[in-house]
Each structure stands twice: as structure tokens, then as C-alpha cells.
Amino acid sequence: MHVVILGSAAGGGLPQWNCRCPICALARAEPARVRPRTQSSIAVSPDGTDWLLVNASPDIRQQLSETPALHPRAGLRHSPIRAVLLTNGDVDHVAGLLTLRESQPYALHATRGILDSINANRVFDVMAEGVVTREAVTLAAPFEPLPGLSVTLFPVPGKVPLWLEDAQLEIGAETDSTVGAMIEAGGRRLAYIPGCARVTDALRARIAGVDALLFDGTVLYDDDMIRAGVGTKTGWRMGHVPMRGEGGSVAGFQNLAIGRKIFVHINNTNPVLIEDSPERGRIEADGWSVAHDGLALSL
Ligand code: MLT
Numbered sequence: 177m178h179v180v181i182l183g184s185a186a187g188g189g190l191p192q193w194n195c196r197c198p199i200c201a202l203a204r205a206e207p208a209r210v211r212p213r214t215q216s217s218i219a220v221s222p223d224g225t226d227w228l229l230v231n232a233s234p235d236i237r238q239q240l241s242e243t244p245a246l247h248p249r250a251g252l253r254h255s256p257i258r259a260v261l262l263t264n265g266d267v268d269h270v271a272g273l274l275t276l277r278e279s280q281p282y283a284l285h286a287t288r289g290i291l292d293s294i295n296a297n298r299v300f301d302v303m304a305e306g307v308v309t310r311e312a313v314t315l316a317a318p319f320e321p322l323p324g325l326s327v328t329l330f331p332v333p334g335k336v337p338l339w340l341e342d343a344q345l346e347i348g349a350e351t352d353s354t355v356g357a358m359i360e361a362g363g364r365r366l367a368y369i370p371g372c373a374r375v376t377d378a379l380r381a382r383i384a385g386v387d388a389l390l391f392d393g394t395v396l397y398d399d400d401m402i403r404a405g406v407g408t409k410t411g412w413r414m415g416h417v418p419m420r421g422e423g424g425s426v427a428g429f430q431n432l433a434i435g436r437k438i439f440v441h442i443n444n445t446n447p448v449l450i451e452d453s454p455e456r457g458r459i460e461a462d463g464w465s466v467a468h469d470g471l472a473l474s475l
């Protein structure tokens with residue numbers, strides 16, 4: 177299985193357009209110390225020829241342009257992307273669908289709940305009916321978005337997208353609005369979970385034994401955004417479990433047989449983004465990598 181991390185940052189990217197926090201400032205001034213990163217997306221292929229895009233970020237155009245395997249390669253119009261899968265309806269995971277128009281056929285897969293929010297918004301009709309097929313995925317039921325690639329979606333603790341929050345907001349519920357994807361090809365397994373509010377026993381049991389885990393690295397501590405002075409929201413309020421602190425993912429996934437553990441969807445306030453920071457050193461000492469854009473895995 178071939179995997180490319182197209183975008184390793186959380187919503188906003190790095191640097192974020194309007195942010196002068198120390199990490200965004202370093203990404204502009206010293207890119208060797210803080211690599212700039214685009215927003216959350218990966219591409220997966222069983223054979224290196226046909227690709228599944230998992231989440232369509234607002235930066236998709238740049239990501240495709242920087243990834244030769246995803247360039248058109250036949251006839252006048254073509255794309256190696258044959259299918260697209262969404263793990264939630266967040267802006268950083270769906271806005272790129274608006275770029276994937278222009279009469280290119282592919283299948284869009286998402287849970288009923290996520291697909292309903294796309295269907296309800298007419299701007300997404302730019303993915304023309306009869307060209308892009310929209311397919312509701314049942315939780316826990318394996319399906320094949322590409323020949324030789326099997327995907328099983330499972331709910332993880334989360335919440336509805338920020339743009340759909342209302343007075344009934346419930347955080348940490350396991351519904352079909354935030355899911356993880358177990359992706360399998362050639363007997364190898366990748367778990368992709370870019371958003372998750374809590375590490376549960378059920379999640380640990382599901383992940384045990386995978387060849388690679390790409391997991392929510394939004395915040396180091398629950399109060400990163402508050403410490404950085406850029407906002408008032410905790411990781412929990414945004415639906416993201418911290419790496420460290422009570423209930424943290426580093427401890428949560430410790431002592432499980434996992435081939436590679438890699439943080440993705442990293443917010444620009446997270447100090448692990450600074451290459452020479454003690455926080456980065458400690459995360460790596462605990463067996464985790466911090467993804468960067470273009471990171472490729474062969475599983
Ligand atoms: C998140 O991951 O919390 C969302 O992408 C936030 C947002 O929609 O900006």
C-alpha cells in the first residue's frame with residue numbers, strides 16, 4: 177500500500193493566513209525550523225496507479241500540483257484520483273471538493289450524516305450529478321473504493337463540524353459525523369483518524385496490530401490555544417484529544433503493537449512543529465513521528 181500525506185496541518189494550515197503566533201512567524205522566517213504545512217489530507221493507493229483521496233482540503237490544488245503521482249497522465253483530461261472519502265464534514269476536509277469539479281468522474285464516499293450535510297449545501301452541486309457519484313457508507317461495513325483497497329469506517333468520539341454547530345451541540349459522542357478509516361491492501365493495514373476527541377478502550381482494541389496509525393495531533397495540551405493567546409477554545413471543545421495530559425493520546429496508545437505512529441492534523445499552535453523544540457524531541461522519544469507534507473509511506 178502506498179500512502180502520501182498531502183497535508184499535515186489542521187484547519188488554517190501553517191502559517192495560517194492571519195496568524196503571527198510564534199510558530200506561524202517561524203514558519204515564515206525560518207522554514208528550516210518550522211516547515212510550512214498545508215491542510216489535512218492523505219492519498220492512498222494499492223498499486224501506485226489509482227488513488228483514493230481521503231479528505232479534500234482547501235489546499236488540494238497546491239497538494240496535487242506538488243505530487244507527481246496525482247497528475248493527469250492520459251488523454252486530454254484525466255486524474256489518478258478515482259475516489260474521495262471524507263472522515264468528517266469540517267471545512268478543512270470538504271472545501272477542496274469545490275476544486276475537484278470540471279467534469280471529472282470519481283466516487284465520493286462518506287457516511288450518511290456527512291453526505292447529507294454535503295447534499296444539503298448547493299455549492300457542492302459543482303460536483304455535477306451524473307459525473308461524480310455520491311455513495312453513503314455504512315459504519316463497520318467494509319467497502320472497496322478501488323479494486324484491491326478495502327476501507328472500513330468506524331465512529332470515534334467527536335462532534336459535528338464547526339459550521340453545523342447549534343444549541344444541541346454534543347462533544348465526544350460517537351456518531352457518523354466523525355469517523356476513522358481502517359484502510360487495507362495487500363494484507364497491510366493503515367488506520368487514519370485525523371479527528372478524535374478521546375482515546376477509548378474500544379479504539380485501542382481496534383487499532384492494535386495496525387502497520388501504521390495516522391492520528392489527530394491537533395494540540396499538545398488541551399489548552400494550547402489559550403496558552404498561545406490566540407483563542408479561548410480547548411482541544412476538547414474542538415473535538416480533539418491532546419497528545420499529553422490527562423487522557424492524552426501518547427499514553428493512550430502506549431504499549432500497543434503499532435508499526436508506525438504518526439501525528440497528522442497538527443494545529444499551528446502545537447510546539448512539536450518546531451523541529452528543535454524539546455516537545456518535538458520528547459514526542460519522538462515516545463515513539464511518534466510528526467508528519468510533514470509529502471511524507472510517503474510504503475506499507
Ligand atoms: C477542526 O478540526 O476542529 C476544524 O477543522 C475546525 C474548523 O472547521 O476550522
Ligand code: MN
Nearest residue numbers: 186187266268
Ligand atoms: Mn480540522
Ligand code: ZN
Nearest residue numbers: 195197200444
Ligand atoms: Zn499561528
